[in-house]
Amino acid sequence: MEKTARAGLERVTRPRLYEQLVEQILAYIESAQLKPGDLLPAERDLAERLGVSRATLAQALVALEVLGVIDVQHGTGAVLARRPSVASVVKGLREHQSRLPEIVEARSTLEVKLAALAAERRTDQDLTAIDNALDVMAKEIGDGHRGTHGDELFHQAITAAAHSSVLGQLMAFIAEMILETRMESLGQPGRPEQSLASHRKIADAVRAHDSDGAANAMLAHIELVSDVELLR
Amino acid sequence: MEKTARAGLERVTRPRLYEQLVEQILAYIESAQLKPGDLLPAERDLAERLGVSRATLAQALVALEVLGVIDVQHGTGAVLARRPSVASVVKGLREHQSRLPEIVEARSTLEVKLAALAAERRTDQDLTAIDNALDVMAKEIGDGHRGTHGDELFHQAITAAAHSSVLGQLMAFIAEMILETRMESLGQPGRPEQSLASHRKIADAVRAHDSDGAANAMLAHIELVSDVELLR
């Protein structure tokens, strides 16, 4: 979702015009007090006002449509979606850096539930994937690394074992934010070993079909991993 | 999220070429076994192969970029995002109708947490909004309606009172699916009154800063509202 501020890992992508337009149109909607159901100005008109070609404006409208802000109707125009909340959601996502406690909170909520479900629904195949993730993480730590890859694999395996695609989608939605949290935490000395140990506890509970145990172990794990983060 | 299948309420929007292209490109990615980091064919090439103009293809690429599937880089090409999972997430979202139990599950997870947080963090202002929602719902039911509007207001007020924008965003993410569930449930005779009563219990717990009580009341409420749904 957030692209420009994704650690230094990302190549600095050149700003695209349509992204700017999305911002401007969003601002316009707010300033003009447009309500759901209202129409945006005509494409030709809007393009001229914003000083861009229709083709470029069309890209911005596609983006807004995918984001759920508008609904473009042939012959009529671009009408605001019934839930303008989406617009504010999008805007809210742009400044997620300052809300790490909230991210941890959301992660905790979802993953605790996911762990409980995994304990109930896991197949033997799921278990194999979980054990495999533990092995990977153990090997990484043995080699002196932080075990981030194994960590990621583990949480993915748990998510998969819960067999709930809706919850899985919600996890994917905040996955990026979580990734940042995780990397910093595993950088602490001694932390990878602790993290691995708590992973094992979770895995054992899932293996034993112990739903409450898995939930508790996951909760403890997330609190362990997160407390560093909250100090900032 | 899903546009074409939103009850009869929606005007049938004419199919747009770029939407088709998104499908085709997604299919191509899968069939060509492209992995994260791989490049898509050049725009000019791809446009010709798909039999569309570059301008239209550009719209499809914008859509894919907003969906998080690719990352278009000037001078290099369109590279697949590191998390191809997003592609399957998107695909999964298209068929959410058959997964109502999962939606209820996700809703339950989030709203129970939200209720607990609301009990801890609610301000007097939040409480006013909650009470107001209860009044609206009571009035609607008194007039012989189903109280859907008050119901929606209530859950929005609880979500707001939790003061967690990340969780709030996740709720918004599945809000549409939930809406469908809610409307059908409140159509059952006697159901609106029961629903209102359980809303009152939640509100009382939130008023008393009783976190566990609020969580339990919300859980009971959702189970009440959802069981009809699961029969289908």
Place this chain on the structure above:
DNA sequence: ACTGTCTAAGAGGCTAGTCCAGTGAGCCAG
């Protein structure tokens, strides 16, 4: 008066052609 049909203006959809601006591999001189 009412109602159905037709038409034209204006909306978005899409294309083709053109030029601009980064990227990166390869060549060549120092």
Place this chain on the structure above:
DNA sequence: CTGGCTCACTGGACTAGCCTCTTAGACAGT
């Protein structure tokens, strides 16, 4: 070997034009 240059290739954006769809209003026929 290294630095700098060039050039082919990629995406970015614009323009002009034509098509289809929607809708409101004119204009018949009842």
